[in-house]
Amino acid sequence: MDDSAARRGVIRNCLGVGVAVGAYGAAFGAASVAAGLSVLQTSLLSLLAFTGGTQFAVVGVLAGGGTMLAALSSGLLLGSRNALYAMRLAPLLRVRGARRLLAALGTIDESTAMAVGQRTDELSRTAFWWTFGAVFSFWNLATLAGAAGASTLGDPKNIGLDAVIPAAFLALLAPRLRAGRIERRVGAAGATIAFVLVPLTPPGIPVLAASAALLLATSLRRRTA
């Protein structure tokens, strides 16, 4: 395959990812408005925080009656993986100055996955920027549509939104669970911790406390090592 054909193939995949992932945006927009944020606040989160799992977590904890601090902490813990992605991308993208500031905004699950999967650094850069552009466009358009739609539809339970939110988290979780046994054990431990703590702690805390499931992964590694 020559270089331009490879490049066109990569761009086509990036656009596909953008459309598929962008659809999450509508669910986020609706969930965010249902949690009490305005359409403007909802859109600013999608434009500038631009990291789906974190955005869902913040409005999810808030909707469940959690404090602002619990919502923020869950969101930032989930967002911490983007720092790791950035460390992986830095040597591939080799960006400086204003382009680095822009690349930072676009550092998310999808752009990282598409970039690290390429044969050459050149194709990695193409994949990163096109995925970023495609996901950013569709995610923000869909957020606005979902937020505006939800604010005119009234009670979110009438359109089944309360079932959409756990389904969306499950869809984000599933590929990680398929990755390996340690992932599945950490997931099961996190779910158990959260379930047990629901009646015992203020809302938001069960999610934060689930990070203790990581200790399980560490102890498992020691035993198998």
Add this chain to the structure above:
Amino acid sequence: MSLWGLVIATIVGCYLLKLAGYLVPARVLEHKQMRQAVEMLPVALLAALVVVEAVANGRHWAFDGPRLAGFAVAAVAVWRRLPFLVIVVVAAATAALLRQV
């Protein structure tokens, strides 16, 4: 903290986390424990969020029939690796229809 405070803190925090990764020396990545912890963290948090969003209402367990039915149908869609749009639509449609009857 007001809602605006939460929105701004989330935006600033998320952006700084992303930017930080471009500024730290690459050798931090060589700490295996560190890398695995950051990779596993989303698994634990997302699993907890699934549970809390499915069966909690504030400080109580809440097993709402239509919500759980919508979630269960969506879980089958996730298992069958159907597209995200399908997952969302079947979850919403199942819960909404059951509430009509």
